[in-house]
């Protein structure tokens with residue numbers, strides 16, 4: 145009996161490789177077929193490396209050739225596995241929050257590096273640029289955003305939306321704000337455990353009427369603890385920025401911050417690193433730069449970690465004062481500070497656009513274990 149190669153091909157068109165949509169001929173999995181009388185040799189390459197997939201492929205090839213071509217054919221299957229290169233892109237699929245285009249998490253490894261100050265200024269700058277902006281202050285350890293946006297004495301109202309009671313964010317300078325700070329007494333130390341905090345955060349996200357937003361900024365608590373994991377678990381974060389000063393100990397923690405977002409279980413794209421307090425410029429000597437905390441530390445860290453460097457913000461007395469009186473410095477007109485925040489904000493938006501064209505949407509992350517997150521307290 146002489147087997148016809150074309151018949152073998154036709155037979156193989158009836159079966160697929162496990163996990164691949166097209167039949168194995170169409171998908172290109174079948175690389176070669178050789179026939180010698182009643183002997184058939186099939187070379188096939190599959191992507192799925194599991195033993196089950198390899199066995200199934202082999203058995204199905206034998207079966208279909210025996211069924212459709214020749215019941216006594218002597219068949220040899222040469223199976224090769226070529227798993228696709230593991231992508232470093234975000235594999236997490238998106239379940240976006242209706243109406244919210246992008247969620248940007250602002251993190252810092254170390255406390256006090258100016259993460260909240262930078263977040264508040266990013267928010268008002270985005271609003272000045274005409275974007276619809278929301279800001280969620282998730283810093284359970286020290287929610288400072290109500291003060292920075294001068295709404296500390298206000299409270300979110302309850303409104304009815306489609307028959308449901310929703311929390312209406314407080315708004316100032318074109319920025320909608322919800323903060324843990326609205327629900328605690330001003331001098332009350334908030335010592336919340338992860339699950340409590342995450343419940344409150346969930347309410348501020350899903351039981352709030354944010355309406356349409358181009359950007360929702362998240363002011364994360366400092367560090368890389370379980371609250372961060374809780375947030376990543378419940379929110380489709382589009383990208384993260386990490387704020388650091390150029391100082392060595394801040395940089396070491398910023399490195400941990402970047403690593404936290406990049407670890408496999410979280411895998412949120414890092415849009416870049418921001419250097420705050422990059423240098424000091426006295427008001428009376430605006431051209432002088434004193435690198436109090438070191439020079440270009442965060443820039444070098446960004447290069448080292450191969451993430452974008454988003455810009456530097458100087459240490460300026462008026463930035464601190466503006467934060468204290470609740471009118472972010474970026475609201476100034478025509479000052480170098482306003483300019484610095486504008487450049488920074490443009491860079492963040494640019495990186496976000498790049499990210500959105502390169503990667504799929506981020507889904508709320510399903511973390512089942514905290515293993516691998518070295519900074520998580522046991």
Ligand SMILES: Nc1ncnc2c1ncn2[C@@H]1O[C@H](COP(=O)(O)OP(=O)(O)OP(=O)(O)O)[C@@H](O)[C@H]1O
Nearest residue numbers: 255256257258259260261366458459460463464467
């Ligand atoms: N560029 C800057 N120039 C001057 N002062 C600044 C600057 N950035 C931040 N500050 C001041 O530094 C202090 C700490 O800033 P901020 O509260 O924003 O830090 P943080 O990183 O959010 O802190 P934490 O996360 O620990 O609450 C504040 O008093 C703030 O006004």
